[in-house]
Amino acid sequence: MLKLSPSVLSADFGHLAEDIQIIDQAGSEYIHLDVMDGSFVPNISFGAPVIKSVRPVSDKVFDVHLMIDEPVRFLQDYKNCGADIVTVHAEACKHLHRTIAAIKELGMKAGVALNPATPLSVLDYVLEDVDMILIMSVNPGFGGQKFIPSSLRKITETRALLNSRGLQTDIQVDGGVTLSNVAEIIQAGANVLVAGSAVFKGDKVENVKAFHKIFSEIQ
Ligand SMILES: O=C(CO)[C@H](O)[C@H](O)COP(=O)(O)O
Numbered sequence: 001m002l003k004l005s006p007s008v009l010s011a012d013f014g015h016l017a018e019d020i021q022i023i024d025q026a027g028s029e030y031i032h033l034d035v036m037d038g039s040f041v042p043n044i045s046f047g048a049p050v051i052k053s054v055r056p057v058s059d060k061v062f063d064v065h066l067m068i069d070e071p072v073r074f075l076q077d078y079k080n081c082g083a084d085i086v087t088v089h090a091e092a093c094k095h096l097h098r099t100i101a102a103i104k105e106l107g108m109k110a111g112v113a114l115n116p117a118t119p120l121s122v123l124d125y126v127l128e129d130v131d132m133i134l135i136m137s138v139n140p141g142f143g144g145q146k147f148i149p150s151s152l153r154k155i156t157e158t159r160a161l162l163n164s165r166g167l168q169t170d171i172q173v174d175g176g177v178t179l180s181n182v183a184e185i186i187q188a189g190a191n192v193l194v195a196g197s198a199v200f201k202g203d204k205v206e207n208v209k210a211f212h213k214i215f216s217e218i219q
């Protein structure tokens with residue numbers, strides 16, 4: 001099942017609740033919330049209090065992408081603000097296995113993100129524990145960047161590795177996903193597609209519909 005997770009990083013923060021309602025009603029399966037700490041990535045976005053304030057406006061899956069150092073320190077906050085999926089960066093965790101276990105103990109789904117230069121091998125011993133793998137197709141920190149072409153091979157290799165272990169884990173792709181490249185990203189093996197600028201620039205409802213039209217032609 002293909003899922004669209006619009007990244008609200010490209011929304012109008014002055015009207016965040018309304019923008020989330022619009023993409024929810026347009027049919028988005030997930031809502032992607034990018035948390036940035038100005039240390040792990042060179043940008044600051046928002047944190048748990050903002051997510052808590054918009055939680056009541058949508059019943060959709062809150063897919064929280066933590067771009068913060070040592071996220072294990074804040075997992076309870078993300079549970080409390082209503083996160084359904086919490087994705088941490090492998091590069092940001094001293095103890096990745098412990099962090100994944102802590103997310104699941106709190107009753108949330110655990111995702112692990114890999115930066116473009118991080119090899120898949122870092123997931124070898126935690127693969128069975130992870131609910132979602134996030135392949136970053138840009139260097140994290142900013143919306144509106146260009147898709148890095150080598151990400152396609154990484155997606156293909158991730159799906160092949162999961163298949164070889166008999167796993168059907170979700171593969172999410174984040175960064176530079178557009179209406180023009182989403183089909184080949186899906187063909188490579190991704191099933192959860194994050195799109196920020198490609199949803200929020202222009203007509204949000206039409207953009208969500210256009211992604212879903214491509215999804216329906218593929219599945
Ligand atoms: O995690 C992110 C950036 O670090 C965002 O989710 C991502 O950049 C989405 O924006 P766009 O689709 O415009 O690339």
Ligand SMILES: [Fe+2]
Binds near residue numbers: 007032033034065174
């Ligand atoms: Fe993201």
